[in-house]
Amino acid sequence: MNREKSLDSIPIDLFLEIFSRLPTKSVGRCRCVSKLWKSLLGRQDFTELFLTKSLTRPRLLFAVKQANDEWLFYSSPHPQNPYEKSTVVTADFHTKFFKSRSRHCIYASGLFYFPDVRFSQNKSEEDSVPVIFNPLTGQYVILPKPRLDSEVISFLGFDPIDKQFKVLLINTLVNKETFHHILTLGAGKMKWRKIQYCPFTHRPHRPHRPHRSSGQGICINGVLYYLARKNDAFEYMIVCFDVRSEKFRFIDGWYIHQLINYKGKLGGINLHYEQRSEWGSGWDTRELQLRVLEDVEKQDWSKYVYPFLENGYRKHLSVVGMTMTSEIVLSENWGSRPYNVFYFNPERNTFQCVKFQGVGAKHEKFNHCGIVYTFVDHVEDLSVNDAKQLKSSIYAQDRCMFESINKFDALCRLDDS
Structure with a gap:
């Protein structure tokens, strides 16, 4: 001792x-x-x-975008009894963040990237800046604004060896020429660097529905994966970007609803739907198809199919991801009261509905028009929270934009920066 x-x-x-x-x-x-x-x-x-x-003790993390473009963040432990068909859980509210018009959440290893945060009441896009944000501590860092005029798609990756976050920007011009820039989050002056790219031209896939996050990619063991389509073709591919070496490679792919981390391997999930009877409207989830990349070099995939007919709940769902305990997490597409999340364990054949009452309870606007983004297995890491470049999200001139917090809490956030 x-x-x-x-x-x-x-x-x-x-x-x-x-x-x-x-x-x-x-x-x-x-x-x-x-x-x-x-x-x-x-x-x-x-x-x-x-x-x-x-x-x-991994947690489920919720990011809620309100109608006024403000963001609310909640989290909750995963349910402990998978054999309960339904349970009610209260989520913990953490913080509110500035306005961002972005329709997608870009997340990696505990931090979010927002490409267009507005710190003033001015609605001009010229006043928006890119920001890295910690949803649990309320700390953030303002990044230099890239000088790009055309459509830009962003990704956030994390290198677990050097413990570095990097933002990848893909800028596709009108003539289909593509440029790639990267920024490393760290001490000192941060700047965007143009990186060498390979001859394969592609266009990253953007999901039409904001509650699907496959277009934001997923980072597994220091490799950022995202779905893309070859230019002038309807063929899909999976792009693999090594965050540490900043090198690209490609895997032949297909349209995937959601990329997931399957026990340290890349997985892809598709949901198949059927139209309801003539007395109803909309679509129900019929089956879930899971593919797992077993061998990267050989591009060998295993495939599993799970019917939803016997689970008794077949509404139109979206895939969130897979937990460390091999449970596939799904959610309803839009905010409900309470917000429903579903845990499906294919090995035990259990299907559990978890009602999160706390999500949006303090802010009633969420219950009517909020969009909820859900992330599985959020792990608190002090080496991320201690990053010296993260500043407190308490701005004196914009304090009215945030809910009241006591002086002691504010001092703690400032002290950590």
Whole structure:
């Protein structure tokens, strides 16, 4: 046992063990107690211990876009009893963020990228800036604005080896010429760099419906995957971008509703629908098709098909992702009251409906016109939250845009920056 003592005569290893069980926000508050606590809770061994504990308690993260373009963020633990057919859970509200007109959430390893955040009441697009944002702590960093005039598609990737976030911009011009720029989030002056690209020209796929996030890609073990279509063709491909080496490669593909992380491998899920009877309207989910990339070099895929007829709930759903416990998570397309999320475990053949009452409860606008984006297995990582470039999201001139918070909470956020 580590016999080193704190001011309260508690062994340091026991002190760190206790605080490793707290949420990130609580750790941030505890750092404000004293310089000693800040030093202890900022140690590398505590950061690693906290991440180890967090991996055992992943959460479901909700990003809610309101009609006025403001964003609300909630999270909740995954349900513990998969054999309950229905359960009610209250989600924790974390923070509200500035206005962004973006129709899509760009997420990777705990952080969001918004390409067009407005910090003033001016609605001009020229006043919007790209921002990296932490939804749990409310911290953010303003990125330099890229000088690009045509359509730009953005992706966010994370390199787990160097622990670096990178934003990838794909700029396709009118003459179909494509340019790629990248920005590395880090200390010092950040700037966009033009990167060398391969001869394969393509156009990243954008989903027509904002609740589908396959067009935003998924980052697995430092590789960013996204769906694309070859120029002048209807053939789909999957683009693989290595975040660390900044190199591209391609995999032959097909239209996929949602890319997922299947036990560390790339997976793709498609939902198939059938029209309701003449007495109803709309479409019901009929079956779920899952494909898993077993061998990248050989481009070998395994395929599984799961019918939804026996589950008793066949409304029009969207795929969110897959949890670490191999449960496929689906959601209703638009905000409901309460917001319904579904856990389907193909190995146990269980189908559970979880009603999240807290999502939108504080802000009634959500219940009528909010769009909900859901992310599985959100893990709190202090090495991400401690990034020195993240600043507090409390702007004195724009404080009226945020819900009231006490002075102590504000100091904690400023202290962490």
